[in-house]
Amino acid sequence: MPRVTPQATPIEVRGLVKRYGELVAVDQVDLTVEAGDVFGYLGPNGAGKTTSLRMMLGLIRPTAGEVRLFGRDPQLSVKALEGVAGFVEAPSFYPYLNGRENLRLFAALDGGGAAERIEESLGIVGLGERAKDRVGGYSHGMRQRLGIAAALLRKPRLLMLDEPATGLDPGGMRDMRDLIRELSASGMTVLLSSHLLAEVEELCNRVAIVRSGRIAYQGSLADLRDQAGEGYLLRTSDQERARAVAAAQPGIEEVEASPEGIRFGARDEEAVGALSLALAEAGAPILELSRRHATLEDLFFSLTEGEGAGPTTSPRSGADRTRTPVEAG
Amino acid sequence: MSPGVFTVYRWELRKLRAQRRTYLGLGAAVLVPIIFVVALVTQSGQPEDVAFGRYLHDTGLAVPLVLLLFGSVWMFPLITALVAGDIVAAEDRNDTLKGLLTRSVERQQVFAGKVLATFTYAVLAIALTGAVALVAGILASGFNSIVSLSGTRVSAGEGLGLVGLSLLFYLVPILAIASIGLFFSTVFRNSAAAIVGTLMFSLLVQLVGILPGLGSIHPYLLSTQFNAWQGFLRSPVDWGPVIRALWVCALYAAPALFAALLVFLRRDVAGD
Numbered sequence: 001m002p003r004v005t006p007q008a009t010p011i012e013v014r015g016l017v018k019r020y021g022e023l024v025a026v027d028q029v030d031l032t033v034e035a036g037d038v039f040g041y042l043g044p045n046g047a048g049k050t051t052s053l054r055m056m057l058g059l060i061r062p063t064a065g066e067v068r069l070f071g072r073d074p075q076l077s078v079k080a081l082e083g084v085a086g087f088v089e090a091p092s093f094y095p096y097l098n099g100r101e102n103l104r105l106f107a108a109l110d111g112g113g114a115a116e117r118i119e120e121s122l123g124i125v126g127l128g129e130r131a132k133d134r135v136g137g138y139s140h141g142m143r144q145r146l147g148i149a150a151a152l153l154r155k156p157r158l159l160m161l162d163e164p165a166t167g168l169d170p171g172g173m174r175d176m177r178d179l180i181r182e183l184s185a186s187g188m189t190v191l192l193s194s195h196l197l198a199e200v201e202e203l204c205n206r207v208a209i210v211r212s213g214r215i216a217y218q219g220s221l222a223d224l225r226d227q228a229g230e231g232y233l234l235r236t237s238d239q240e241r242a243r244a245v246a247a248a249q250p251g252i253e254e255v256e257a258s259p260e261g262i263r264f265g266a267r268d269e270e271a272v273g274a275l276s277l278a279l280a281e282a283g284a285p286i287l288e289l290s291r292r293h294a295t296l297e298d299l300f301f302s303l304t305e306g307e308g309a310g311p312t313t314s315p316r317s318g319a320d321r322t323r324t325p326v327e328a329g
Numbered sequence: 330m331s332p333g334v335f336t337v338y339r340w341e342l343r344k345l346r347a348q349r350r351t352y353l354g355l356g357a358a359v360l361v362p363i364i365f366v367v368a369l370v371t372q373s374g375q376p377e378d379v380a381f382g383r384y385l386h387d388t389g390l391a392v393p394l395v396l397l398l399f400g401s402v403w404m405f406p407l408i409t410a411l412v413a414g415d416i417v418a419a420e421d422r423n424d425t426l427k428g429l430l431t432r433s434v435e436r437q438q439v440f441a442g443k444v445l446a447t448f449t450y451a452v453l454a455i456a457l458t459g460a461v462a463l464v465a466g467i468l469a470s471g472f473n474s475i476v477s478l479s480g481t482r483v484s485a486g487e488g489l490g491l492v493g494l495s496l497l498f499y500l501v502p503i504l505a506i507a508s509i510g511l512f513f514s515t516v517f518r519n520s521a522a523a524i525v526g527t528l529m530f531s532l533l534v535q536l537v538g539i540l541p542g543l544g545s546i547h548p549y550l551l552s553t554q555f556n557a558w559q560g561f562l563r564s565p566v567d568w569g570p571v572i573r574a575l576w577v578c579a580l581y582a583a584p585a586l587f588a589a590l591l592v593f594l595r596r597d598v599a600g601d
Contacts, residue, residue: 051599057431059598078435085431089600092424096347105340109432111332150428 008071010035010158010189011056016065018051018213025051027213029065033158033191033206038184040204041193044304048213049193053088053162056191057081069158086160086191090167091147095136099127099146102135106150114153121149124179140167148179159183162193177203197297209303216303224299232272234279235261235288242284249275261288332434337442338449345412345450348419354411358454361404362396362462366469380478380559385466388473390488392466393459394562397499400458401555405499406506406531407524412450413510414523416443417593421518426598440593444511444586451507452500459496463489479564495558498571501578502554506531508582508589515589515596548573551581 011033018026026048033039043049054060056067058074058081066073072080093102100118107114122128125145130138138146144164151159164180165173173196180203184190194200200207201221208218217224231254236242243262247255251271255264266272272289279286345351369375369385369392376382379398384391417440420426429439475488483491509530513523535552537543547553548570557574560567 054427054597054599057427059427059430061595061597078430078433081431081433087431088427089424092428094344094347094423094425097344101343105343106428106432108336108340109332109429109434111336111433154432 009033009068010037010070011039011191012068012071013052013056014066016052016055016067017063018048018055018060019063024213026055026062029210029213029215031208031215031218033189035157035189036184036187037206038180038190038192038204040200040207041191041210042195042197042200042207042300043210047210047304049210050088050162052210053086053160053191053193056160057084057086057088059088083154083157084160085151085154085156085158086162087147087151088160088162090140090163091143091150093135093138093143093146093150096134098132098134099138099142100131102146103131103150103153107153110154112155114155117153117155121152124152125149126175141169141172144168144172144176148176156188158189158191160191160193163195164192165194165196165199173199197300209300211304217299225293231263231265231292233261233263233288233290233292234275234286236279236284236286238284241282242279245278245282245284246275249278251275263292332432332438334438334441334445337434337439338445341416341442341446342449345416345446350411350415351450354408354450355454355457357404357408358457359461361400362392362458362465365396365399365462366392366465370469381475384475386470388475388485388488389463389466389468389470390472390475390485390492392470393462393492394495396458396462397495397558398556401502401552402535403528403532405455405458405503407528408454409451409503409506410510410524410527410531413447413507414514414525414527415520416447417511417514417589418518418520418523422520424600427600430598436594437590440590444508447507447511448504451503455496455500455503459492463492477564478559478562481564491561494561498558498561498574499555501557501574502551505551505554505578505582505585508585512585512589515592549577551578554578 009032011031013029013031016026016029029052041049051060055062069080069084074080103118107118122131125148127145127149165176168176177199180190192204206220209216234242239262243255243257246252246262246264251267252275253265255262276286276289375385379395381391381394385395430436472485474482474484477483510523510527513526517523534550538547538550538552554574554577557570560571
């Protein structure tokens with residue numbers, strides 16, 4: 001087995017497949033998380049994110065493909081989880097033991113100096129006062145925080161968190177984000193599965209967007225926005241006429257009506273200037289003409305919904321969609 | 330020092346100490362002999378058709394031996410199944426297996442720790458029943474000599490040793506039942522199903538034992554091995570049933586444990 005080294009890539013996944021009979025839950029996933037990344041793992045409900053995470057942690061046996069954590073295969077031995085911690089779905093504990101005892105149990109199973117980090121970990125997540133209470137009486141948010149504390153016992157270099165902010169109140173979510181930011185700043189690599197797009201946008205430098213078990217996009221957020229391009233929003237006093245003028249204007253593309261106004265793409269800024277003149281001449285004075293950047297939500301929808309969705313799809317089409325919360329799988 | 334089987338075992342015992350079902354089982358192991366002796370004291374009769382039943386009013390040494398006979402039907406299998414059927418399935422119920430298996434102990438070490446904890450509980454249950462039955466029996470009927478199954482009178486001191494040996498050997502079929510409970514617990518991933526399954530298995534084997542025309546397989550039924558300890562209470566010791574019980578119980582326990590281990594090692598922890 002290759003020795004774990006500080007230089008080894010924290011997560012390398014190649015051709016990962018998980019089938020349940022006819023159902024392909026994870027389909028040829030390739031993933032690379034580099035040291036220092038806060039890597040967002042995004043996808044709608046049932047996209048196979050949690051199944052992927054479970055395979056990465058050695059909890060599920062892949063049908064095909066391989067996972068390497070710092071160069072080691074978690075399917076062969078838990079030694080591959082050296083320097084790795086986290087949780088999938090909600091962290092779970094023994095409800096009849098108190099918080100501190102649960103951590104003592106995990107620390108005992110971790111060995112090393114884990115037991116000496118119990119109080120420090122409880123302090124970091126703000127559970128020091130409630131650690132003597134049975135976990136059966138904990139709120140969801142407290143369990144989430146205890147899950148982080150249990151992960152910190154291992155003094156991880158790679159933290160894998162599945163929906164860590166789910167079920168938290170706004171204050172709890174803010175605290176969780178602050179904590180992830182602090183851990184990342186301390187040099188920890190973080191894989192963050194989240195359905196909260198704003199959270200990923202705020203915390204992550206790189207993302208993978210998964211759709212129907214496959215990676216639809218992987219790379220930096222900046223590159224994703226560059227690939228998606230940008231569009232314009234137009235409002236005039238006569239929308240019907242303006243739409244017709246825009247559709248006929250050279251250099252103006254993908255003209256669409258939306259509740260906010262007319263959305264379109266442009267070859268260059270000159271084409272937009274020419275359009276403004278054409279609208280005035282056609283008797284459709286401009287009320288608003290503004291540049292619209294694609295939000296991560298736009299990009300997410302364009303990558304995960306509809307036929308042939310992909311990173312080259314214009315975010316403008318996604319921008320017209322109803323902004324319903326995205327559930328993670 | 331790296332954590333291993335002993336670490337898991339120690340924490341499995343801690344978890345058992347924190348659960349009500351443990352005390353339900355151990356409570357039954359303590360209460361049943363007390364109830365039995367109270368009933369014995371308040372009645373003049375005794376179970377004449379059961380080995381040592383006729384000596385219940387003569388010596389307290391007979392009490393644990395009669396309880397071993399009665400308890401093999403469902404009491405001890407049920408007490409054993411309460412923990413054996415739950416110890417793996419509870420991890421599924423609480424969804425804690427994922428946390429356990431992402432620490433620094435291998436799956437086989439986790440399984441071995443659970444097997445040892447289950448066996449420890451079973452040993453404690455039998456020890457408690459035996460100790461309480463002895464104390465209550467001696468208080469009720471005195472610490473007197475007992476007549477062996479061969480009709481020879483055995484002194485109280487020697488009888489006490491034989492009772493201890495019988496209790497110890499009774500663990501052989503009990504541990505086989507525990508192994509089967511662990512198998513059901515691992516495969517069913519549901520405590521109730523595993524506990525009921527273990528009890529049903531035990532009762533089914535006993536049912537086969539009373540079916541006419543199946544006499545030739547009686548020596549190889551698990552239920553028969555619950556009587557093997559009686560070999561120690563013959564003069565000289567009848568080693569035949571004792572030795573047979575050892576390998577017959579091993580034939581029940583080893584495949585069950587091995588199959589459970591394989592399932593545990595290979596299973597997907599998918600949180601379903």
